[in-house]
Amino acid sequence: MENKRVLIIKGSERxxxxxxxxxxxxxxxxxxxxxxxxxxxxxxFAPCNGCNYCETNGKCVHGDLDDFFEKFENADLIIFxxxxxxxxxxxxxxxxxxxxxxxxxxxxxxxxxxxxKKRRKAILIAAAGRDGKKSVEFMNWQLKCAFxxxxxxxIKTVLCSxxxxxxxxxxxxxxxxxxxxxx
Numbered sequence: 005m006e007n008k009r010v011l012i013i014k015g016s017e018r019x020x021x022x023x024x025x026x027x028x029x030x031x032x033x034x035x036x037x038x039x040x041x042x043x044x045x046x047x048x049f050a051p052c053n054g055c056n057y058c059e060t061n062g063k064c065v066h067g068d069l070d071d072f073f074e075k076f077e078n079a080d081l082i083i084f085x086x087x088x089x090x091x092x093x094x095x096x097x098x099x100x101x102x103x104x105x106x107x108x109x110x111x112x113x114x115x116x117x118x119x120x121k122k123r124r125k126a127i128l129i130a131a132a133g134r135d136g137k138k139s140v141e142f143m144n145w146q147l148k149c150a151f152x153x154x155x156x157x158x159i160k161t162v163l164c165s166x167x168x169x170x171x172x173x174x175x176x177x178x179x180x181x182x183x184x185x186x187x
Contacts (some may be wrong), residue, residue, distance in 0.1 A: 007091050048068070083127045
């Protein structure tokens with residue numbers, strides 16, 4: 005992974021959450037990489053309002069995520085790090101995914117031309133209070149829908165289950181390290 009650009013998108017507000025602990029371990033493992041971090045709970049951005057401005061202008065009416073989108077488009081690896089809230093992503097992370105609408109409208113308005121030329125890879129890190137497998141299947145499906153026109157290959161999901169009782173943190177950490185070693 006030397007000299008690669010990595011974007012870590014954080015979706016947990018709790019500083020010492022299992023999600024953030026795994027994100028920090030990912031960051032430590034990515035030696036020699038340029039790492040950008042986008043914390044959805046700390047950043048102030050507007051949700052998509054479906055105004056269709058992006059359809060005719062090629063960009064969002066809100067300029068609040070322009071810097072993020074530049075990093076997103078140029079990353080070699082994107083890591084989505086999220087707790088499971090009611091079977092899916094927390095609201096700020098889902099709001100960010102909804103802002104990918106600008107790429108959908110560009111894709112369809114331009115005759116299904118790929119809006120992002122660079123091929124990237126993505127990993128989902130998730131932590132769930134209980135088993136989490138069904139929830140993560142749904143989260144994977146949501147990301148795969150978004151990735152379908154974003155030129156992203158979804159390569160792995162790392163799940164830390166049972167964080168409310170007996171966390172499977174060590175197993176999740178080993179799976180994460182194995183996944184990043186192949187990158």
